[in-house]
Amino acid sequence: MISGVSLNLIELGHFAAYLAFFVAITQALAPLAGRVFKRPGLRVLSVNAAPLLFLLTTIGALSIVYSLLTNNFSVLYVVNNSNTHLPVFYKIAALWGGHRGSLFLWVWILTGYTAAVAYHGRSRYPDRLAVIMAVQGALIAGFYGLILFLSDPFTRVFPIPPQGQNMNPLLQDPGMVIHPPMLYMGYVGFSVPFAFAVTALLTNWRSELWIGHTRRWALFGWGFLTAGIIFGAWWSYYVLGWGGYWGWDPVENASFMPWLMGTALIHSISVQERRRMLHTWNIFLIITTFALSLLGTFLVRSGVLASVHTFSAAPGQGIYLLTFMVVVLTLAFGLFLIKGGYQQAEESFVSPLSRESMFIWNNVIFTIACASVMLGTLYPLFLQAATGARITVGPPYFDLVMVPIFLVMLAVMAIGPLVSWRKANLPKLRGRLVAPAIAGVALAAVVAIFWAPVYWTAPVAVGLVAFVAASIIGNVARAVSQRRKQHHEGAWRAFTSTVLGNRRHYGGMIVHMGILVITIGLVGSGLFKTSKLVMMAPGDVLHLAHERVRFDGTRNVRGPDYNAVEGRLTVLNNGAKLRPEQRVFFGSPMKVERPSVNSTLLRDVYVDIGDHQNGKWEIHLFINPLVNFIWTGGGIVIAGLAFSLSDYARRRKPVLAASEVVASQS
């Protein structure tokens, strides 16, 4: 299998990676050199380096993929993460199935973003583009340093082993193939606003000229981060077999923290665009969001936390990443402290009850949420490092702390969009809130009476969801009826022209609706799930929450790189067949339980099969209500985001024709 061609290709990739390292250093230093040597022409180097870097890194990545596909076991990374039995699909995904490759994916995406910014900025913000590129170049060089000197995926091994080890069995799933690239697209996406903010601080770049661009890049990254988190939850649910999708695992928290701050950011930027205030706060948020992305990468990649995500990593890498993070953040926050106030707010608050103040409450709540998650995640690590005492901060803590914060957030979400900018008209606001409030209370009462007298959170959350939904619907209905009066249009036409005319706002409302749908899913599956762990003989029927499940026996099956015992069960209510497996992968002592799920709109029947004893099998059955709402809601969020961003594509052409430089659009 090992051909001369593939041997050469991996070295070509290695060479490209080294070249890229030096190109990145050049990119980072060129504007500075141009300044020092009074040769402004050197700045061009930075901009032109971007596509070259992307090209070189792509060559590196493709050479790894090619080595994986051709089973080139002279490459250590291939030996450790792939073997000849692995399906082609997973061989490609093995690029991010191990520690070294996933770092390479990180930097690959970073160079991709950098090239995209270079392309996007060549006509829109050409005067600052070189500095933006230099900031990105510094980040790329930092990561390349880690890759090439401490975690080199191109390392060769001799003698060449005949067969590789298997990829981590838990990672062999389509969900895992999608989840890491999505998450990284999100993490790394926040590097673009970061580069803009640092550039603005360095060069006194007026906010109006860049914040609009930053918003779109931030939204883009936020969308991928959201999708990545949801795919992660999906993977956890369908693969890990513990019947849940979110366990407040430190690694999950590592992706949730930048999400929380990113959410605060994309709201806060709107205030600056509309009301020309919060300049300094926005820069702080941008830096913090990226800081949390770096922290997330550090937590996951350094081996500080042990979990399914943490591939065994050498200690030197953790120290490198930590040093890198500290240097980047010290420089960024130091710059912020020195020059953060370079541009003062140009307008003031007119009233403490206004749209802008609601946005500020949004920011306050998201910041508290993020800081709480952060303390819960890091405190055990600090405590153990400082005193040696070991404590656990687990789901009960996070549920207790985060649920109230989340409920307050929902309330703000309902009221916020109804409050007008500058100063709220109180009687009008009160009038707009009456109907949604009644809807909320009514639904809360229904839930409290019929379903859950036990959990106070269920009626409150459902009531708030109804409150928010009614307020959004009311908002749209008012806008539509106003338009009908003004333009004498039919209902449907008025609706489409209203919504299509302000995609940014209504895209945001669609995202809010998606969040509501997710909330219903979280309430249903979080509070009303039931499970049973029993030993069953073939023919036994298990009753749980109105579902009857019959165990029909087992069968041995063979996959491409594993042997498995397949349980055969039937859901008697609808005749659905369930086929949970217990897999033993070649070259791995680990038994992996792969659950089987029968999913309908209202409930999932979720089953695992475990070991057997005296002709009986251990069956773990879960009835999880409303889980599909979470995935559906995630889809709605992404759709709403895409709708909101389509506004930009629509407006781009005339603006481009008008001028070379684009100021922020609102």
Place this chain on the structure above:
Amino acid sequence: MRRVAALVVLWAWLVPCFAATVVHENGVRRQEIAIAKKLRCTVCQAESLAVSQAGIARDMRKLIRQKLRAGETPAQIRAYFVQRYGDYILLKPPFDPLGAILWIWPFALAAAFGGVAVAVMRRRARAPMPPSAPELGPEDQARVEALTRQE
């Protein structure tokens, strides 16, 4: 007839006993899960005893069950595990000198951030800022105006 009546009486007398044991056993299971949810599996990462499939978690659940059958209260059982494994076993950190900061933190933050937000908004609202002179260069100004006209 008498025999039937006797049987009925016997049945009526015995059924609650069986029912009681059944109910009791269900109660034990429920309590077992409730307790297991709050304890961590010692060999897993961030998993509770209730969901973990590790062998030791299974044994620990069994131990909880036995102790419940022996009449121990959930509090006693939790205390037993804390005594054996330390606070580490508790998924919800206790409110003691080491854990207190975790519980105070969110409230302290809420108070601090909320206070700062209110203070800033009030201060800004009270003292409206003077309109700042346009700092854009004439060139930029022209571009911005061109754009504004476009829209």
